[in-house]
Amino acid sequence: MMTWEQDNEYMRKVDRIQRIWKFMHFAKSLLDAHGLTDWITSDCFRFRLAEPNCLGFCNRDARVIWLDSYTAAEWSLAKQRDLVLHEIAHA
Numbered sequence: 001m002m003t004w005e006q007d008n009e010y011m012r013k014v015d016r017i018q019r020i021w022k023f024m025h026f027a028k029s030l031l032d033a034h035g036l037t038d039w040i041t042s043d044c045f046r047f048r049l050a051e052p053n054c055l056g057f058c059n060r061d062a063r064v065i066w067l068d069s070y071t072a073a074e075w076s077l078a079k080q081r082d083l084v085l086h087e088i089a090h091a
Contacts, residue, residue: 016070016073019073019074020043020069020070020073022073023067023069023072023073023080024041024043024067024069026077026080026081026084027041027065027067027080027084028040028041030081030084030085030088031065031084031088031091034088036063036088036091038063039063039064039065039091040063040064040065041064041065041066041067042064042065042066042067043066043067043068043069043070044056044057044066044067044068054068055067055068055071055072055083056068056083056084056086056087057087058087058088058090058091060090060091065084065087065088065091067083067084067087
């Protein structure tokens with residue numbers, strides 16, 4: 001049986017996961033809208049370790065846009081859109 005604090009923490013984690021999923025889905029929809037239908041989005045947690053200020057990275061060879069979904073999920077929709085469009089411009 002979970003305590004109230006454990007339940008509350010669990011719900012915060014679920015909420016964050018849902019926001020991350022929505023952000024990544026939004027990013028993919030922007031890629032598709034800009035004709036990059038064969039590109040994918042992925043979380044850039046590996047790049048955060050090497051470059052903590054990296055919020056996005058475009059890899060043209062692999063056709064992948066890496067995004068810091070953990071941070072961006074907390075932003076407004078306009079700021080999220082700016083990040084994704086910035087990486088699309090590199091593509």
